[in-house]
Amino acid sequence: AVTKADVEQYDLANGKTVYDANCASCHAAGIMGAPKTGTARKWNSRLPQGLATMIEKSVAGYEGEYRGSKTFMPAKGGNPDLTDKQVGDAVAYMVNEVL
Template sequence: MSLLLSNSAYAARSGETLYNSYCIACHMNGVAGAPKFGNKADWQPRIEKGIDTLLKDATSGYKAMPPKGLCFDCSEDELRGAIQYMIDNSSSN
């Protein structure tokens, strides 16, 4: 007997979903120096580093941020999506 899983079982979680599940704990209020969600001044210097550098730092951990923000089952694409979600919501205000 074979077990088939639906494609949704493998669907990547959205950046917003990851933010609300993991990132929000520190990025909502700037815990331990995390850039605050929605704060352009906090995010601008990080945006200038580029998404690849931000992804590398998020994956391995950076300063007080633990590796993958404790989302150990997050894929690289999911982490990239969460970073992009925070950038998109913090770069135009």
């Protein structure tokens, strides 16, 4: 499970900046099964896999199912110019919003 100590290892202020510019377009509305930012019930099933796994999936991209609906996370949120660190900061920011 993810703890506050896990997310505090990341630059959450930078994560918010990256989120606002790249992630909010899907995560604010839950498009394509994206867990909505700030909605704990959408994140609770994902938290047990750990922050590192969530970041890996966000960097590499992910396709799957969640409660019978198709989900899709493009690699680096569809922005190949993002660094792995920027993606990690953004994921940590979103997770921090539900801890």
